[in-house]
Amino acid sequence: MQQLINFFLKFKTALVFWALFVLAIALTINANTYHQNKWLSSTNTISSFVLGKGAAISDYFYLKQENKKLMDENKRMKHYYLFQQHHAQALDSLTFDHNQPLDSSFEIINAKVIANSYRKINNYLLIEALEDFDLSVDVGVVSPQGIVGVVEDHKANFARVISVLNPSISINAQLAKTKHFGSLVWDGKDPNVTSLIDVPRSASVAVGDLVETGGNSLIFPEGIPVGEVIDFELDQNRGYYNIQVKLHTDMTNVRNVYMIQWKDKETILELIPESNE
Amino acid sequence: MNKSITNSIRFVFFILLQLYLLDNFLFLDYINPYVYIIFILLLPISMSSIQVMLLSFLLGLTLDVFHNSGGVHAAACLVLGYFRPLALRNAFGVNFDFQTLKFYGEGFKPLLVYVSIMVGIHHLVMFSMEAFSLAYIPRILTNTLYSGIFSIALIILVIYFLKPSKK
Numbered sequence: 001m002q003q004l005i006n007f008f009l010k011f012k013t014a015l016v017f018w019a020l021f022v023l024a025i026a027l028t029i030n031a032n033t034y035h036q037n038k039w040l041s042s043t044n045t046i047s048s049f050v051l052g053k054g055a056a057i058s059d060y061f062y063l064k065q066e067n068k069k070l071m072d073e074n075k076r077m078k079h080y081y082l083f084q085q086h087h088a089q090a091l092d093s094l095t096f097d098h099n100q101p102l103d104s105s106f107e108i109i110n111a112k113v114i115a116n117s118y119r120k121i122n123n124y125l126l127i128e129a130l131e132d133f134d135l136s137v138d139v140g141v142v143s144p145q146g147i148v149g150v151v152e153d154h155k156a157n158f159a160r161v162i163s164v165l166n167p168s169i170s171i172n173a174q175l176a177k178t179k180h181f182g183s184l185v186w187d188g189k190d191p192n193v194t195s196l197i198d199v200p201r202s203a204s205v206a207v208g209d210l211v212e213t214g215g216n217s218l219i220f221p222e223g224i225p226v227g228e229v230i231d232f233e234l235d236q237n238r239g240y241y242n243i244q245v246k247l248h249t250d251m252t253n254v255r256n257v258y259m260i261q262w263k264d265k266e267t268i269l270e271l272i273p274e275s276n277e
Numbered sequence: 278m279n280k281s282i283t284n285s286i287r288f289v290f291f292i293l294l295q296l297y298l299l300d301n302f303l304f305l306d307y308i309n310p311y312v313y314i315i316f317i318l319l320l321p322i323s324m325s326s327i328q329v330m331l332l333s334f335l336l337g338l339t340l341d342v343f344h345n346s347g348g349v350h351a352a353a354c355l356v357l358g359y360f361r362p363l364a365l366r367n368a369f370g371v372n373f374d375f376q377t378l379k380f381y382g383e384g385f386k387p388l389l390v391y392v393s394i395m396v397g398i399h400h401l402v403m404f405s406m407e408a409f410s411l412a413y414i415p416r417i418l419t420n421t422l423y424s425g426i427f428s429i430a431l432i433i434l435v436i437y438f439l440k441p442s443k444k
Binding site for chain 2: 012013016017020021023024025026027028029030031047050051054057058115117119120121122124126160188189
């Protein structure tokens with residue numbers, strides 16, 4: 001017994017070191033696993049408060065830029081709205097009612113980015129919703145220019161978002177022209193470029209083609225802009241394209257975002273068998 | 278002032294400095310200085326190694342919570358705390374006998390060596406843990422080198438800034 005105690009006393013520094021080191025490795029592995037990391041994260045009360053204070057100050061430096069982005073988006077929306085209105089009138093001038101609010105199956109929630117990383121390999125954002133919301137998991141987050149990420153966890157008004165710049169998620173995306181779809185993944189290198197993989201050989205791809213979100217997932221609605229093709233190659237062995245996509249969203253500078261969720265997601269999920277999850 | 282109060286203030290100060298100021302730095306895509314480890318560098322030399330390791334671990338874990346990085350910084354800081362006596366002995370040589378050493382009394386060169394060893398260890402462990410894969414070895418090394426140089430320069434500046442004025 002005496003020998004045992006002596007042993008522990010002799011190696012106590014090393015024992016403490018290894019115990020804590022194993023703990024740290026376990027936490028790291030846990031953090032790299034999608035949907036596992038619940039307790040040690042920036043959505044907890046203290047850290048969201050501290051990060052929020054910092055964001056409140058830095059917001060002022062970006063007001064001008066941010067205004068421009070939102071104005072541009074408004075302009076696009078206005079164009080789109082007028083276009084739709086024009087067509088609706090032409091097609092069906094009797095039944096179209098302008099005062100009727102648009103019936104949408106999506107709920108859109110305004111949010112503000114309070115912390116963002118893009119230099120690491122596993123990148124996350126922390127966002128604060130600017131209105132009350134009733135959020136489920138796997139909600140898509142978009143900026144005025146394009147997609148940003150997917151909500152992983154939320155608490156009070158704060159939500160933690162897995163950035164598109166994170167190899168642990170892949171997003172269903174398609175070529176806007178031909179609707180051939182693949183998976184959007186990030187290789188951990190350039191924060192402006194992601195890859196669209198597993199696009200079938202039959203698709204016709206050209207540099208400059210637009211890429212948008214696909215309709216095969218419940219995270220993003222179909223047709224949200226992602227980016228444009230800057231390079232592509234055909235994997236001869238597998239018969240799939242590997243396409244480099246330059247993101248529309250400048251991930252190094254996102255401030256205002258929207259969370260988009262399906263209103264009747266629960267109903268849809270019930271219809272999908274468990275195995276597809 | 279009481280040592281433990283000084284250290285508590287430093288703990289909070291360096292975490293906030295890292296979060297609010299240095300995490301927003303970006304030079305040439307790769308360089309992100311990590312200066313918060315000054316807290317570990319400047320812990321009293323007389324402190325026991327287990328205490329140093331526990332405090333280092335806590336410091337790293339705090340930053341991890343803000344960065345959503347699991348235990349990356351915790352592991353790097355822990356290794357740093359573990360190797361601190363070794364780095365001190367290497368940098369300050371024979372003068373390292375626990376009680377008599379003063380960081381500022383030994384001149385510039387030993388301090389530079391001490392800071393460089395510590396930053397090297399910390400950055401290497403941190404970037405390796407962050408990548409967590411052998412596929413990223415070139416990236417780990419370039420990150421360590423470039424960020425390391427900036428961290429060393431900034432840390433030495435801050436250490437001289439914190440130097441107590443002679444009375």
